[in-house]
Amino acid sequence: MKSIFYTFIWAILSTFFSLVILTVSIGVFHHHVGLSILYAMMGWGVMFAGSRWIAFQLFLKKHGLSRSDYVYIKQHLKEAGQKLVRLKKALFAVKNVQTIKHNYEILRLARRIYTITKKEPTRFYDAQRFYFESLDSVVELTEKYALLYNQPDRSHELEMTLSQTRVTLTELQKQLTNDLQQVLGRDIEALHIELEVADKMIKK
Missing domain, CATH: 1.20.58 (Methane Monooxygenase Hydroxylase; Chain G, domain 1)
Structure with missing residues (x-):
């Protein structure tokens, strides 16, 4: 703004x-x-x-960025934005009431990390695992899951594969949560310091 x-x-x-x-x-x-x-x-x-x-x-x-740093980060943010569009499309291609909440949480976490990084580019370096590992994994796995889930005739073997994929996506959701915690690490540390100072003032 x-x-x-x-x-x-x-x-x-x-x-x-x-x-x-x-x-x-x-x-x-x-x-x-x-x-x-x-x-x-x-x-x-x-x-x-x-x-x-x-x-x-x-x-x-x-x-505290150089021009080359900014160009580098901006390029990765652009690519991440495109991946988030793909992620949203894949997540909501699965019309399953049981997975809606889970899918929304995955998208919320990914968007939150992206938004924070876009607003404060230096945090990109705290979110490298998200940009180079987690996001790619969750997008690719979600797209494949959506494709297989929407097949008209699903065999027992396919159902087992889908079930295992849901387990893996749950693990990836936990990883996204950890990625967000990593990005917010400075804020969490600063809050702990403020709490300690406030606690000392109260005890005086």
């Missing part, structure tokens, strides 16, 4: 700056209207591009 707000503010300032250029170009230097509009548009472009660059540099500084 903040980035959208800042972009909006910079757009207004850029527009104001371009109007100033247009006014000065016509009123002071008596340039042709078409040429003045061109100057104004160029001024708007330079102002807006410059403001975006400054905002980006401030963002990198705030999160």
Whole structure:
């Protein structure tokens, strides 16, 4: 939300700056209207591009990232976003009341990790197991499960395979929970410290 707000503010300032250029170009230097509009548009472009660059540099500084780090993380977030779309599609392709709650929890955990990382890119390094192992496993397994589950005639062997897959997905859900705990590790540690300080103050 903040980035959208800042972009909006910079757009207004850029527009104001371009109007100033247009006014000065016509009123002071008596340039042709078409040429003045061109100057104004160029001024708007330079102002807006410059403001975006400054905002980006401030963002990198705030999160302690280099440009290459940001590009690397952004690429993996883009891929993860596509995988989450596949995961949602596969999870809800299984029309089974018994698995709805379980499927929703898997999706909730995966989305939560993704959202936190997208908001604070440095946490990507705390969530590497999720991005390089857990997410791929749960997406691939869920897609295969959905495909087999929706077969019209399921043999006993297939039913056994589906049952084993559900067990594995339950284990993966636990792994996603652990991945989330890893991402939130800093916050949990900070809370413990605050609790200790508060406890000491109360005992005084």
